[in-house]
Amino acid sequence: MVKSLMQTEKEKNEEKILAGSNIRRLLKEKEDSDTRIIELMQVLESTKKSYEEKCEQLEIEASGAKQELEGKLKDSEFLLEESRRVIKALEATLEAKLQNLSQKEHILNAFMSLKFQPLQELRTSAQIIKQEVIYAERKQNDELVNFGMKLKVLTDEATNYHNVLLENRKLYNEVQELKGNIRVYCRIRPFLVGETRKSSIVGSIGENGELVVLNPSKQVKDGEKKFKFNKVYGPSATQGEVFLDIQPLVRSVLDGYNVCIFAYGQTGSGKTYTMSGPDSPTEEVWGVNYRALNDLFHISQSRRNSILYEGVFLVFLLVSFILWNLLNCNVLTLGILSSSQPNGLAVPNAIMHPVNSTSDVLELMNIGQTNRAVSATALNTSSSRSHCVVTVHIRGSDLKTRSTLCGSLHLVDLAGSERVDRSEVMGDRLKEAQHINKSLSALGDVIFSLSQKNAHVPYRNSKLTQVLQSSLGGHAKTLMFVQINPDANSYLESLSALKFAERVSGVELGAARINKEGNDVSNLMEKVVLLEETLARKDEEIDHLQMLLDAGPVSFNVNNNKHEKSMLRHSSSSPEISFKDNSSSRSEISFQQIIESNRKGESLGQPKDSGEERGRTYSDMELLGLSGADSEEFSSDISDGDLIHMGKETERSAASAIDFSLFPEHKSIDNRKQRISHNNLVSELSFLRHHIPYPHFYVGYRRSIFLSPLFSPASSSCVGLRPLTSTHPSADAFSAAKARASQSLAKAAVIVGVARRLFWIDL
Numbered sequence: 001m002v003k004s005l006m007q008t009e010k011e012k013n014e015e016k017i018l019a020g021s022n023i024r025r026l027l028k029e030k031e032d033s034d035t036r037i038i039e040l041m042q043v044l045e046s047t048k049k050s051y052e053e054k055c056e057q058l059e060i061e062a063s064g065a066k067q068e069l070e071g072k073l074k075d076s077e078f079l080l081e082e083s084r085r086v087i088k089a090l091e092a093t094l095e096a097k098l099q100n101l102s103q104k105e106h107i108l109n110a111f112m113s114l115k116f117q118p119l120q121e122l123r124t125s126a127q128i129i130k131q132e133v134i135y136a137e138r139k140q141n142d143e144l145v146n147f148g149m150k151l152k153v154l155t156d157e158a159t160n161y162h163n164v165l166l167e168n169r170k171l172y173n174e175v176q177e178l179k180g181n182i183r184v185y186c187r188i189r190p191f192l193v194g195e196t197r198k199s200s201i202v203g204s205i206g207e208n209g210e211l212v213v214l215n216p217s218k219q220v221k222d223g224e225k226k227f228k229f230n231k232v233y234g235p236s237a238t239q240g241e242v243f244l245d246i247q248p249l250v251r252s253v254l255d256g257y258n259v260c261i262f263a264y265g266q267t268g269s270g271k272t273y274t275m276s277g278p279d280s281p282t283e284e285v286w287g288v289n290y291r292a293l294n295d296l297f298h299i300s301q302s303r304r305n306s307i308l309y310e311g312v313f314l315v316f317l318l319v320s321f322i323l324w325n326l327l328n329c330n331v332l333t334l335g336i337l338s339s340s341q342p343n344g345l346a347v348p349n350a351i352m353h354p355v356n357s358t359s360d361v362l363e364l365m366n367i368g369q370t371n372r373a374v375s376a377t378a379l380n381t382s383s384s385r386s387h388c389v390v391t392v393h394i395r396g397s398d399l400k401t402r403s404t405l406c407g408s409l410h411l412v413d414l415a416g417s418e419r420v421d422r423s424e425v426m427g428d429r430l431k432e433a434q435h436i437n438k439s440l441s442a443l444g445d446v447i448f449s450l451s452q453k454n455a456h457v458p459y460r461n462s463k464l465t466q467v468l469q470s471s472l473g474g475h476a477k478t479l480m481f482v483q484i485n486p487d488a489n490s491y492l493e494s495l496s497a498l499k500f501a502e503r504v505s506g507v508e509l510g511a512a513r514i515n516k517e518g519n520d521v522s523n524l525m526e527k528v529v530l531l532e533e534t535l536a537r538k539d540e541e542i543d544h545l546q547m548l549l550d551a552g553p554v555s556f557n558v559n560n561n562k563h564e565k566s567m568l569r570h571s572s573s574s575p576e577i578s579f580k581d582n583s584s585s586r587s588e589i590s591f592q593q594i595i596e597s598n599r600k601g602e603s604l605g606q607p608k609d610s611g612e613e614r615g616r617t618y619s620d621m622e623l624l625g626l627s628g629a630d631s632e633e634f635s636s637d638i639s640d641g642d643l644i645h646m647g648k649e650t651e652r653s654a655a656s657a658i659d660f661s662l663f664p665e666h667k668s669i670d671n672r673k674q675r676i677s678h679n680n681l682v683s684e685l686s687f688l689r690h691h692i693p694y695p696h697f698y699v700g701y702r703r704s705i706f707l708s709p710l711f712s713p714a715s716s717s718c719v720g721l722r723p724l725t726s727t728h729p730s731a732d733a734f735s736a737a738k739a740r741a742s743q744s745l746a747k748a749a750v751i752v753g754v755a756r757r758l759f760w761i762d763l
């Protein structure tokens with residue numbers, strides 16, 4: 001109970017404490033509220049004050065605005081009044097204008113009604129015209145379409161015509177190719193810096209190689225001369241354009257053709273520029289030489305998987321009688337048997353430089369160019385006084401068929417062709433100029449003979465024609481650049497150069513031929529080599545016989561000798577050559593006489609006082625049956641101062657037959673020592689005669705043996721045998737050659753006894 005009382009008391013105390021703190025808190029809150037009320041009262045007071053101030057302010061502003069608005073209202077009323085007045089005035093004006101317009105409308109209507117009819121008529125006619133225009137337009141369109149179609153037909157025909165023209169030109173070229181005409185390109189050089197351009201002799205240049213030249217001293221029509229060549233290049237033609245046209249010709253060297261390109265013209269007409277380019281040329285102005293050799297190497301490289309090519313190179317000057325090797329500055333000797341060399345230039349002592357790339361050739365060309373200047377001074381000549389020949393021989397071996405192709409390229413920069421009187425040279429220079437003119441005129445004679453198809457062509461009249469022999473009369477493709485200086489002062493020189501070129505373009509060489517040797521030919525060449533070996537053995541045996549016969553003369557009579565008859569019979573069994581039983585006085589000649597005459601080099605029955613060398617030459621010629629044209633050909637050699645060479649020719653040629661080869665590694669045909677009997681020999685020869693394509697007739701001798709086999713012109717083994725015909729025989733020439741061959745064999749038969757004995761030893 002106490003406890004609960006205490007509890008109650010305690011609770012009452014606690015309630016009292018709580019009430020006290022509540023009272024304190026409430027008092028505190030009251031104080032705060034009073035403070036707050038005072039503050040709010042203050043705020044209210046100040047707000048009231050500012051409100052009153054603002055009201056006053058607004059009242060002032062409202063009265064200002066009111067006054068202003070009243071002013072504006074007055075203005076607006078004034079403006080309104082004004083506008084009403086203006087509207088009234090405008091309405092009055094509009095009314096007047098309307099009246100005016102209606103009046104005008106009336107007038108216009110009256111006018112329109114007045115003009116309507118003609119207008120209607122105009123409209124109708126306009127429509128008619130419009131239809132007519134449409135009709136005309138359609139008609140014109142139709143006509144245009146028609147015209148277009150006709151134009152198309154015409155264009156097609158023109159294209160066809162152009163194609164036909166191209167075809168014709170191609171055919172013409174093919175015919176020319178088949179005929180083997182010498183191609184002639186004319187190039188006119190530009191006027192040089194410093195040359196006055198007042199008068200050019202060039203009238204016009206046609207597209208198809210026509211050239212009109214004007215004589216500066218005559219009236220236009222009278223002074224016109226017309227020429228036609230394969231192509232004419234004007235002064236603006238570039239080196240590249242010129243080469244593009246000759247590129248196919250150059251490339252045919254790789255197909256086994258012999259190609260010769262030579263430049264002809266007076267000094268300063270641009271021969272060297274065309275062939276080599278200007279001094280130290282850049283690639284852009286490279287002449288034919290550089291471009292051709294570069295091209296050959298590029299093509300040979302691109303074919304290396306099918307054909308393996310090798311090349312040898314030579315560059316030389318031809319000054320007076322001297323052939324001057326520009327690569328090692330020594331004198332070359334021109335082989336007398338040049339025509340029978342497969343690649344057309346026999347310079348037996350020339351060391352040909354192997355070339356495997358363009359850079360090889362460029363290097364050699366540069367050596368040549370440098371040496372040319374040095375040599376010109378050493379030889380006391382100028383570049384225009386010498387012919388410069390660049391030669392490259394190429395051999396290609398077909399990797400599949402194992403056949404070989406041999407081609408050669410001769411690039412000749414001829415000496416200037418100017419007139420001696422014009423160049424006003426004296427002394428040695430005059431002689432030199434005359435010599436140049438002589439060699440060029442010899443070239444003219446050769447060209448003339450060829451164009452006349454003469455049996456005898458005087459190649460031997462100069463070294464130049466000898467050098468070019470295979471290119472002019474052989475089976476080569478030949479191209480001549482005739483260079484022209486356009487200056488009127490050079491008219492006469494240019495005219496004569498053009499006339500010469502015109503004659504050259506008429507020369508037919510016969511179709512060019514590929515120098516190709518198949519396996520068959522290689523085999524045949526092997527046989528030829530074997531035959532040569534056999535002949536060499538026979539020579540030794542003859543020497544032996546000669547010693548035996550020295551004891552006393554032995555007489556031969558072809559007609560009465562059984563062995564000889566049998567031999568003649570054997571040979572005449574050939575369908576192509578028949579031996580004549582020659583009963584001339586020469587058929588009875590002492591064997592010793594023949595041997596003696598051959599040994600001494602004297603002619604049988606020929607006076608001895610004609611000089612030993614000449615006598616020997618004459619003897620050789622006569623014994624060989626070379627008379628007429630051939631003997632003339634021989635005697636013309638003498639004019640070139642070749643007597644000394646002539647006398648030694650037999651031995652040298654025989655040596656050359658063994659030594660001379662452009663590609664020695666290919667020459668070494670199996671050296672089998674095989675004895676061949678007489679019958680074998682004859683049948684071998686007969687076999688050769690029947691199987692070698694394009695047979696040439698040769699009559700030859702090795703000491704005192706006379707044979708007339710038919711050898712391939714491609715065979716280098718036939719060096720030492722003289723050709724009976726120097727050109728590839730046509731049907732007529734063939735039969736003529738056969739006749740001559742049989743004639744010469746009949747003469748050879750005079751000493752058949754020697755051969756018979758020789759063979760008899762074998763039998």
Ligand SMILES: Nc1ncnc2c1ncn2[C@@H]1O[C@H](COP(=O)(O)OP(=O)(O)OP(=O)(O)O)[C@@H](O)[C@H]1O
Pocket residue numbers: 188189190192235265266267268269270271272273274278279383384414415416483
């Ligand atoms: N087509 C051409 N374009 C530019 N210049 C040329 C052309 N042809 C020739 N010439 C220049 O004419 C000059 C004479 O040319 P070039 O020496 O080739 O004559 P050339 O007939 O060979 O004389 P030469 O017989 O004396 O050797 C040279 O300066 C040469 O650069």
